[in-house]
Amino acid sequence: MEFDLPLWLYYVIGFPLLLGPLVTFHELGHYLVGRWFGVHAEAFSVGFGEEIWGFTDKRGTRWKLSALPLGGYVQFKGDMNPASIPDAEATARASAEERTGSFHHAALWKRALIVFAGPATNILLTLGIFASFFAFYGKPVPADVDQQMTVAEFAEISTAREAGIAVGDRIVAVEGERVEDFRDVQDSVMLYPGRTLDITVVRDGAERTFAVPVRSVEMTDRFGNASRIGMIGVASGGSELEFVPQGLGSSLGLAVDHSIGIVDMMVTGIGQIFTGERSVQELGGPVKIAKFSGEQLSLGAMAFINFAALISLNLAFINLLPIPALDGGHLAFYAAEAVRRKPVGPRGQEVAYRAGVALVLMLMVFVTINDLATLPVFGN
Template sequence: MLPNPSILTMIGAFVLLLGPLVVLHELGHYLVGRLFGVRADAFSVGFGKELAGFTDRRGTRWKLSLLPLGGYVQFAGDMNPASVPDPANLEQPEPGTFQAARLWQRALIVLAGPVMNLLVAVAIFASFNMIYGKPLAEPLIGEVAAGSAAQAAGVRPGDRVVAIDGASITRWDEIAPRIALYPGRTIRLDLQRAGATLAIDAKVADVVERDRFGNETHRGLLGIGPADFRYVPVGPVEAAGLGVRQSFAVMGVMVTGLKQIVVGDRSVSELGGPIKIAKFSGEQLALGWPEFVGFAALISINLAFINLLPIPALDGGHLAFYAAEAVRRKPLGVRSQEWAFRTGLALVLALMLFVTLNDLAGLPIFGR
């Protein structure tokens, strides 16, 4: 087991990880806003009191703020960093303000932040695919571990996995997500064996795995291995396409995991906040730059996913307002938006407090 990184290493890794991702996220908003002629009053990395900054020739205040837990672009016509519109600018929006942009333009400006985070992840995965090649293996079972869930269910080497719970399987890498996320669950395996098709019910084992730093993870395990697994070189176009597929696969895992937490299939202790991200950042940096950059891709997808949730004060909440505006053919009332933003902000702050307490409860000083 490797020793845990120092607190200073964790803090440095956290800043090195989150800083660029936040800047790129907000840069997505800013650049698309500029494309549509919307002025930006402020571009901030962090929240709260300004620590340092400058004003460019366009009047945008670029600043570094006290709390490094995010950032924002405040466009002209916004009342505050949460992008609550200034009521005085709603009736007849001044040209160049956010509210003067067309509905589809405002939607694209808001969507640009999460899309930028997804593009970052795609670029990282595509780079890895170019460097290491793509994993290639047919869903043909080459080995079945002794005493495993697969052996208990009657799975044999040479079986080909055709489907899992009715979902078609054509590649080996499609198997793991349908197993690892469902520890203790009984699944149906459709197999081809000696030219015949058969269905087998298998109860996925619930395994607790520990990494090199002692972090525990519950995952499902069937106990099978591929007959032939190798990496093959890919060109830039295929590498990018694989990067897109891998990014959306990771987001799919996040959606499934969140759903399982909501319905009680997983513990809320698996939710992580800034402290846990800092801890994992330091650990991944200690393992090497490839591991750290790969972790950055996961966090970038996480930022995109969280920001797309339909919660007022997040990008997804704004998009929900614009969807309502498109249906109603007019914006929601000022008071309705204000109360929605307040409620959403309270929800976000409550969630941040919860995950931070969750992180603290998992530290060794509390006996875990």
């Protein structure tokens, strides 16, 4: 179902409709596990900055909506600030009453689980959405796998044909990894524009491997968003898909596999940016997320929910990076504490957290400027 509204209105509606629930789910993960372990939450905020609206519940937690809708936080008792940076001096001199319900006086394993619960909730939300899709719609499979994996024709420009692959060859592996259907071939190729990949085919009953250069092709979607993908210029012998019904268990398994594949693509893409294979302009920040969320909402509820699952998985991935001030940074400190049998020194923590906050802020500024520079209204 698509909605008939002006595109600018989708942008206005889509971003808060996407980020608000995802941030709330993330922070609820922290809050619920903290409450389970008896840790008191002083504040639960959707957004940062000045409070717009809020109330205090009977447990003394301030629930609030804040002005800057780019995240959120749970501030537990004993936190120096919303990023859960500990105040070492206050923690050391805390009275018995102050220690009760304090996050930083909870057992190490409890603190680790409370921190991990946020990203874990985002992962569970992603798995729930993908599993629901598989359960309701089924698993898409080719009607005839052998026909679909067989090269039927070539594009006008085809590096596969130039490398020696012929019509009638059946593709069975890319870079030594077996492929089950033509989508696997596309996924294995599209991530590597400019590289040369080993494509294994079956011809006359025997396997042969060809070194195929991957063309870099810029594709533009209906909204004008450009992306660079790899293509080798082959078309399969069949494109018909049928949806096979799935039970709850198999749907969850498919959701896990699908999510792992997405994370693998994310890691590959980030690695290519660091090695220079991809431009930093492909990085996206809040402006692009707002743009894409509006566009996906304009395509209908299912497209928007699928996009929400992707962003939820991205949030979990980013938060688990070992950067101080993010959840992964806290977990890294807890791992060090478990190995050392004592916390990292106050000075070391302070320097690391300050550096982590500076890094996150610089990254936010960079991706925002990058977003604006690549938007049609600002870009070339």
